[in-house]
Amino acid sequence: MLAVGIVGLPNVGKSTLFNALTRAQALAANYPFATIDKNVGVVSLEDERLYALQEVFAKGDRKPPVVPTHVEFVDIAGLVKGAHKGEGLGNQFLAHIREVAAIAHVLRCFPDPDVVHVMGRVDPLEDAEVVETELLLADLATWERRLERLRKEARANRDLAPTLEVAEALYTHLQGGKPARTFLLNGEQGEDAELRRLLKETPLLTAKPVIYVANVGEEDLPEGEGNPHVQAVRERAKAEGAEVVVVSARLEAELAELSPEEARELLAAYGLRESGLQRLAQAGYRVLGLITFFTAGEKEVRAWTVRRGTKAPEAAGEIHSDMEKGFIRAEVIPWDKLVEASGWARAKERGWVRLEGKEYQVQDGDVLYVLFNV
Numbered sequence: 001m002l003a004v005g006i007v008g009l010p011n012v013g014k015s016t017l018f019n020a021l022t023r024a025q026a027l028a029a030n031y032p033f034a035t036i037d038k039n040v041g042v043v044s045l046e047d048e049r050l051y052a053l054q055e056v057f058a059k060g061d062r063k064p065p066v067v068p069t070h071v072e073f074v075d076i077a078g079l080v081k082g083a084h085k086g087e088g089l090g091n092q093f094l095a096h097i098r099e100v101a102a103i104a105h106v107l108r109c110f111p112d113p114d115v116v117h118v119m120g121r122v123d124p125l126e127d128a129e130v131v132e133t134e135l136l137l138a139d140l141a142t143w144e145r146r147l148e149r150l151r152k153e154a155r156a157n158r159d160l161a162p163t164l165e166v167a168e169a170l171y172t173h174l175q176g177g178k179p180a181r182t183f184l185l186n187g188e189q190g191e192d193a194e195l196r197r198l199l200k201e202t203p204l205l206t207a208k209p210v211i212y213v214a215n216v217g218e219e220d221l222p223e224g225e226g227n228p229h230v231q232a233v234r235e236r237a238k239a240e241g242a243e244v245v246v247v248s249a250r251l252e253a254e255l256a257e258l259s260p261e262e263a264r265e266l267l268a269a270y271g272l273r274e275s276g277l278q279r280l281a282q283a284g285y286r287v288l289g290l291i292t293f294f295t296a297g298e299k300e301v302r303a304w305t306v307r308r309g310t311k312a313p314e315a316a317g318e319i320h321s322d323m324e325k326g327f328i329r330a331e332v333i334p335w336d337k338l339v340e341a342s343g344w345a346r347a348k349e350r351g352w353v354r355l356e357g358k359e360y361q362v363q364d365g366d367v368l369y370v371l372f373n374v
Contacts, residue, residue, distance in 0.1 A: 002305065003072040004211070004284045005100035009127050012108040013215040013249035015039075018075035020252035021277045039075040044068045045281050047303055049365065052339045053296045067302040069292060071281045074100055094138055094205070102209045102284050105131060106249075109229035110217040124214070124229050125236060132179060135205040140174050146202045147171055163194040170195065179206030182240055209287035211243045212236070213280065218248045222271040243283040247276035291364035294335055295319060312360040316370040326372040332356045335365045344369070 008014050022041025050066045057064050076096045097103065107124035150167055154160040173183045180199070184207060199207055214230045224230030224246040237244045248270075255263045255275055267275065285291070289308045293315060294301065304318050312332075317324030331344075333353045341347035362368070 003100045005074045008106035014106045017249040020256045053301045069303040069305045104211045106213045109214045139204045166195045180204045211283045214246045252276045293366045315362045322374045323372045326374040328371045331369040
């Protein structure tokens with residue numbers, strides 16, 4: 001399951017956003033450390049494609065149940081300077097960050113005299129720097145220990161010289177105040193298989209993909225075009241190859257209390273088609289290279305999540321381990337073609353269903369029927 005950690009300084013809207021996304025009741029209070037421990041919420045990811053497929057397999061008033069994929073949101077305790085040394089709630093913060101696949105960094109881009117900012121001002125770039133610096137300092141300590149071991153190993157094994165060279169380059173990059181993800185993005189050495197192996201063995205916090213969540217007032221929706229804070233965040237994100245999602249945590253809280261029909265009307269009033277949940281989850285999918293495929297029939301219509309490039313047998317294993325072990329082939333059709341054909345039978349008559357083998361890479365929106373033998 002995709003786990004996205006919601007981070008940021010105290011009083012930037014993290015817990016308000018989390019409450020809205022999960023309809024949970026994490027304490028949202030106007031003082032630092034309102035979130036003492038992490039709060040975890042599992043959220044269904046709505047997908048219109050599921051409901052289109054559901055209609056295909058409906059029998060009169062009887063429709064097959066829909067099972068969406070899920071996203072786990074983790075609301076992580078607020079951060080202060082010195083977290084890498086354990087100050088504030090630093091130890092818990094860093095431990096929880098290590099557990100998530102991506103980071104949603106909430107940045108306050110709205111003025112509000114009634115909500116106290118821990119720094120006494122609204123400056124999202126400085127907020128971002130505070131959090132990034134703490135993660136960098138923690139990474140420097142981690143990577144320095146890894147380098148010490150690698151240097152000893154390289155003295156005994158000259159074949160490790162290229163690995164040591166790229167590891168040293170990454171350390172220099174971190175010392176320059178730059179996150180590991182930009183080293184991986186921009187440097188030729190960042191594509192080195194040995195470095196990726198090292199990072200798998202010794203994960204770095206700043207190597208995790210980041211989504212900047214620009215929390216704006218409702219008047220700045222839908223995209224915050226006239227908000228200089230949002231534009232500054234976009235420039236920072238562009239330099240890092242990161243995503244930006246503009247949300248109003250206050251609006252998301254209102255949406256969480258409404259019926260689906262009422263929520264759609266309110267979103268439309270602000271020029272939005274989707275909630276912050278949808279846009280944040282979709283951004284998470286993109287930064288992690290995830291896609292969705294479907295299984296569909298009269299009994300059930302279900303969404304599944306795999307990484308882009310996943311081959312058919314591995315995708316089948318997400319459904320059931322026996323399917324991967326005994327995989328023979330898969331019948332595959334894009335979801336929209338199955339909807340257009342109104343079912344498997346007509347789709348096969350039109351030649352739209354393909355037979356794919358073990359080397360086929362599943363595509364986003366594929367509907368699979370797996371043939372296997374155990």
